[in-house]
Amino acid sequence: MKRKVIQMGMALTALVMIAGTASAEMEPGEAGETQATIMIGCMVAVAIAGISSAIGLALAGSSAVAVTAEKPELFGKTLVLQVLPMTQSVYGLLGGAPRVDLTNASLGMGAIWIGFVVGLTGISAINQGMVASSSISAVGRNPDVAARGIIFTVMPETIAIFGLLVAILLMTGLGLL
Numbered sequence: 001m002k003r004k005v006i007q008m009g010m011a012l013t014a015l016v017m018i019a020g021t022a023s024a025e026m027e028p029g030e031a032g033e034t035q036a037t038i039m040i041g042c043m044v045a046v047a048i049a050g051i052s053s054a055i056g057l058a059l060a061g062s063s064a065v066a067v068t069a070e071k072p073e074l075f076g077k078t079l080v081l082q083v084l085p086m087t088q089s090v091y092g093l094l095g096g097a098p099r100v101d102l103t104n105a106s107l108g109m110g111a112i113w114i115g116f117v118v119g120l121t122g123i124s125a126i127n128q129g130m131v132a133s134s135s136i137s138a139v140g141r142n143p144d145v146a147a148r149g150i151i152f153t154v155m156p157e158t159i160a161i162f163g164l165l166v167a168i169l170l171m172t173g174l175g176l177l
Contacts, residue, residue: 037108038176041115045167048119049092049160056085056129063133067140077139077146081132084153088125088160091118110174114167121163128156 064078135149171177 034108038111041108041111041113044112044115045118045122046089046092048116049122049125050089052123052125053086053089053092056088056125056127056132057082059126059129060085060132060136063136063140067136071140071143074139074143077143078136081136081139081146081149081153084132084150084157085125085129087157088122088128091160091164092122107174107176110170111176114170114174114176117163117170118167121160121166124156124159128153131156 060082064082067078068075132149132153135145135153138149139146168177
């Protein structure tokens with residue numbers, strides 16, 4: 001787990017360095033510079049949230065496979081719990097092609113920071129995967145606790161929702177929405 005976090009940090013550092021290099025090659029205020037930084041902000045959000053969701057899915061999926069190997073009739077209940085960490089990757093899709101003055105460089109940098117807000121709060125998918133894994137194990141022992149497991153599993157999602165709300169407020173304030 002620690003190794004994955006370090007790898008993710010190194011990848012983000014490289015991404016920010018690439019963004020800085022791309023911005024340095026353009027004239028200040030160029031539309032391409034702002035557009036490139038907005039795209040980097042979107043990439044940051046999708047990359048961090050997507051990687052975190054994939055880790056969460058793997059954690060929960062391992063438990064789901066183990067439970068359904070012994071009790072195939074629990075496939076539906078374990079599947080619901082297993083896919084919950086994927087929702088943070090949906091939040092990472094926040095972005096798109098804004099209809100704004102692309103010569104405003106502060107919009108581009110704002111988009112990068114918004115991408116970090118969405119992406120970093122999306123790391124909650126890893127913790128959600130851990131809770132889902134435990135819930136799946138509990139369902140394997142007692143199928144009647146599936147609803148409780150879902151409730152526990154969606155709780156870490158709240159952090160990602162807060163990040164999404166902050167990103168929407170920031171995007172509205174910057175005129176990106």
